[in-house]
Amino acid sequence: MGNLYSGAEIVFKSLEDQKVEYIFGYPGGAVLPIYDELKNHPTIKHILVRHEQGAGHAAEGYARSSGKPGVVLVTSGPGATNVVTALTDAYMDSVPLVCISGQVPTHLIGTDAFQECDTTGITRPCTKHNWLVKDINDLPRIMHEAFEVATTGRPGPVLVDIPKDVQFAKAKYFKPKKEKKLNGKTLNKFDQKVIDQLIELMRKASKPVFYTGGGVINSGPKASELLRELVALTGFPITSTLQGLGAYPGDDNQFLGMLGMHGTYEANNAMHDCDLLINIGARFDDRITGKIDEFSPKSKKVHIDIDPSSINKIVKVDLSIVGDVAEVISATSKTLKKKNLNLEKSNKQKISKWWKQIQKWRTKQSLNFINSDTIIKPQHAVQRLYELTKNQDTYITTEVGQHQMWAAQHYKFNKPNRWMTSGGLGTMGYGLPAAVGVQVAHPKKLVVDIAGEASVLMTIQEMSTAVQYNLPIKIFILNNQYMGMVRQWQELLHEKNYSESYSSALPDFVKLAEAYGCIGIRAKSPNELDKKIEEMINVDKPVIFDCLVDQEENCFPMIPSGKPHNKMLLGPKDQEENKITDKGKTLV
Amino acid sequence: MVKSRSAYSTPSKVGKSDTHIFVVWVDNEAGVLARVVGLFSGRGYNIESLAVAEIDHKKNLSRVTIVTTGTPQVIEQITLQLKKLVPVHKVANFKREDKKVIFKEMALLKVVGNSAKIKKALNACKKHNPVILDKTNKSVVIQITALRREIDSVIKNLKPLGLVSASRTGAVAMTRGAEIFN
Numbered sequence: 001m002g003n004l005y006s007g008a009e010i011v012f013k014s015l016e017d018q019k020v021e022y023i024f025g026y027p028g029g030a031v032l033p034i035y036d037e038l039k040n041h042p043t044i045k046h047i048l049v050r051h052e053q054g055a056g057h058a059a060e061g062y063a064r065s066s067g068k069p070g071v072v073l074v075t076s077g078p079g080a081t082n083v084v085t086a087l088t089d090a091y092m093d094s095v096p097l098v099c100i101s102g103q104v105p106t107h108l109i110g111t112d113a114f115q116e117c118d119t120t121g122i123t124r125p126c127t128k129h130n131w132l133v134k135d136i137n138d139l140p141r142i143m144h145e146a147f148e149v150a151t152t153g154r155p156g157p158v159l160v161d162i163p164k165d166v167q168f169a170k171a172k173y174f175k176p177k178k179e180k181k182l183n184g185k186t187l188n189k190f191d192q193k194v195i196d197q198l199i200e201l202m203r204k205a206s207k208p209v210f211y212t213g214g215g216v217i218n219s220g221p222k223a224s225e226l227l228r229e230l231v232a233l234t235g236f237p238i239t240s241t242l243q244g245l246g247a248y249p250g251d252d253n254q255f256l257g258m259l260g261m262h263g264t265y266e267a268n269n270a271m272h273d274c275d276l277l278i279n280i281g282a283r284f285d286d287r288i289t290g291k292i293d294e295f296s297p298k299s300k301k302v303h304i305d306i307d308p309s310s311i312n313k314i315v316k317v318d319l320s321i322v323g324d325v326a327e328v329i330s331a332t333s334k335t336l337k338k339k340n341l342n343l344e345k346s347n348k349q350k351i352s353k354w355w356k357q358i359q360k361w362r363t364k365q366s367l368n369f370i371n372s373d374t375i376i377k378p379q380h381a382v383q384r385l386y387e388l389t390k391n392q393d394t395y396i397t398t399e400v401g402q403h404q405m406w407a408a409q410h411y412k413f414n415k416p417n418r419w420m421t422s423g424g425l426g427t428m429g430y431g432l433p434a435a436v437g438v439q440v441a442h443p444k445k446l447v448v449d450i451a452g453e454a455s456v457l458m459t460i461q462e463m464s465t466a467v468q469y470n471l472p473i474k475i476f477i478l479n480n481q482y483m484g485m486v487r488q489w490q491e492l493l494h495e496k497n498y499s500e501s502y503s504s505a506l507p508d509f510v511k512l513a514e515a516y517g518c519i520g521i522r523a524k525s526p527n528e529l530d531k532k533i534e535e536m537i538n539v540d541k542p543v544i545f546d547c548l549v550d551q552e553e554n555c556f557p558m559i560p561s562g563k564p565h566n567k568m569l570l571g572p573k574d575q576e577e578n579k580i581t582d583k584g585k586t587l588v
Numbered sequence: 589m590v591k592s593r594s595a596y597s598t599p600s601k602v603g604k605s606d607t608h609i610f611v612v613w614v615d616n617e618a619g620v621l622a623r624v625v626g627l628f629s630g631r632g633y634n635i636e637s638l639a640v641a642e643i644d645h646k647k648n649l650s651r652v653t654i655v656t657t658g659t660p661q662v663i664e665q666i667t668l669q670l671k672k673l674v675p676v677h678k679v680a681n682f683k684r685e686d687k688k689v690i691f692k693e694m695a696l697l698k699v700v701g702n703s704a705k706i707k708k709a710l711n712a713c714k715k716h717n718p719v720i721l722d723k724t725n726k727s728v729v730i731q732i733t734a735l736r737r738e739i740d741s742v743i744k745n746l747k748p749l750g751l752v753s754a755s756r757t758g759a760v761a762m763t764r765g766a767e768i769f770n
Contacts, residue, residue, distance in 0.1 A: 128674070293601070309671075
């Protein structure tokens with residue numbers, strides 16, 4: 001006969017069995033029994049955030065940088081609704097989260113009780129699955145199933161809603177079963193035949209390109225190693241989505257840079273003109289494809305993804321391989337070696353023309369910008385940050401907007417799990433709490449949130465969390481006093497009607513840092529930038545770095561909406577050379 | 589060239605839509621119907637009709653039958669998205685024109701009128717397995733089972749004969765012969 005445990009104890013026993021070390025949360029009436037139990041479980045550390053959205057994003061940062069699921073604990077009602085943004089963000093970017101929420105006692109459900117809301121109803125569309133635990137005897141099974149669903153197949157968030165009386169009720173506990181079959185939802189059965197077909201396509205291709213995404217990161221560090229091997233074996237060029245950055249070294253010669261709306265000229269043109277497109281763990285997002293009807297019109301398309309519903313959702317493909325990226329790549333490389341097809345050598349002749357074309361595109365240097373001696377250009381600031389931090393293992397998070405794109409363009413990632421950004425949902429305010437989570441997972445590493453001043457104010461309260469737990473995160477704000485991306489679109493597409501995109505009455509970020517008990521640093525001119533960045537890196541405390549940058553700078557290159565990949569807008573340098581006036585820029 | 593002011597791309601051409609019937613086997617648990625229906629509304633698919641009931645009490649299984657329209661791409665997406673739901677066991681889908689599949693809807697029709705009209709009303713239902721569930725000297729409740737468009741036409745015919753109330757179910761489906769859905 002097993003012992004009887006309370007619901008709160010069962011929650012912690014299952015967290016222990018799932019090897020959870022940190023939970024991010026905020027207490028409240030309906031989760032008090034669980035908080036009461038916390039003291040009895042020393043292996044689990046609770047990180048108290050300042051807002052439940054922060055708990056969600058911190059758990060995302062933790063999960064994405066460590067490869068382990070992030071755990072969130074919130075109360076009923078507002079606690080649960082505040083975490084909805086983070087759950088949706090995790091759902092869009094396939095981040096494994098387990099969110100435990102308190103609920104009013106079962107006998108009060110449906111009575112509009114204090115702090116009651118239909119949590120499972122609200123979170124149904126933004127989780128992989130959720131559960132309302134009405135019977136204490138279901139709790140152990142549901143807790144284990146929650147971790148299983150969150151971490152298998154295409155990862156994502158789940159939520160377990162536990163009424164307060166269930167937290168007090170008692171039941172037996174049982175450990176998770178190993179290798180449980182989950183309703184056939186994890187798919188990893190691909191046939192050697194499709195691998196052979198893929199290799200046949202690769203052999204025939206004369207203009208191939210790899211297009212890789214976050215699926216490679218989610219498949220684990222091994223997948224990135226295997227990807228590097230495959231790219232070397234084939235000699236093909238490779239481009240990556242925003243989420244895939246770091247899976248392949250950003251400074252390697254075969255890497256064309258990021259593709260998509262703010263991707264490089266060579267990456268987007270290669271996508272447009274290629275005759276074989278191999279999508280590995282990406283999902284043909286609308287920021288990537290541009291105009292669907294004219295997307296990569298001449299290519300055979302291959303899609304490798306663990307989620308069958310990603311295939312043919314947006315772009316019809318010629319060959320689909322449903323499986324875990326690492327295993328598919330490994331099978332491909334193995335077959336290549338077995339067949340003794342050294343594509344790099346045998347195909348060299350064939351694809352050398354393609355590489356010549358790519359070199360031609362590269363000479364455009366589409367990420368170039370006109371630097372200045374008097375004012376800090378935001379791209380320059382990111383480049384300097386990169387140069388001064390590349391020698392140590394640095395983790396970068398971002399908010400959403402221009403600064404995010406500049407970070408993606410100018411910071412070169414060499415390892416997976418070093419780049420945490422809100423891509424799918426595009427959540428302003430993601431970066432600061434995510435940095436908190438990353439620093440929790442990697443206490444000794446340098447963690448920098450490349451931020452915008454508008455975004456960071458959405459979750460600035462989490463500085464307090466960073467200070468409380470001595471998390472020396474660096475908030476590197478590219479401050480242009482505008483919601484930069486909004487301003488850019490207004491300049492280019494709305495006749496410079498800068499409607500509500502300027503923030504007057506911004507706080508003094510240096511004083512704000514001091515108010516939170518951390519360090520504030522301000523850089524105003526390019527000649528002091530390096531010194532100040534070094535100062536920031538060397539402080540073993542949280543820092544808010546207020547980098548005052550050019551207010552007018554736009555993020556180029558850019559594919560205007562509804563345009564195919566080969567109709568890019570390039571930066572001001574190129575436009576000058578082509579004698580396109582400022583006015584021409586607005587005629588997108 | 590017209591300037592696009594949208595941050596999003598313009599819609600591309602939409603293909604031809606077909607009517608499809610989905611049969612979905614689900615765990616009979618709280619919220620499962622909301623998950624299935626929410627998937628349709630959340631992704632912008634439409635539901636023409638819906639029928640759901642428990643079919644196996646021991647295994648706790650329910651069978652959901654959904655009639656929807658969509659392009660082949662949308663239909664494929666619906667299938668794959670449904671399969672991703674945790675409580676979903678099996679998904680079958682077929683075109684309405686599929687000869688191998690029977691599908692039926694039921695309707696309860698209340699006609700109020702004199703006996704001559706009621707007689708005419710019963711006559712109008714003749715082809716569709718009419719069952720008289722209730723009868724008084726001024727009213728009748730008739731149950732018919734038929735295809736959607738057949739029920740549509742019966743209702744149209746009964747209107748002048750004193751139809752005061754019609755209640756209809758969604759379609760349910762079953763394969764012909766010894767085969768079962770898989």
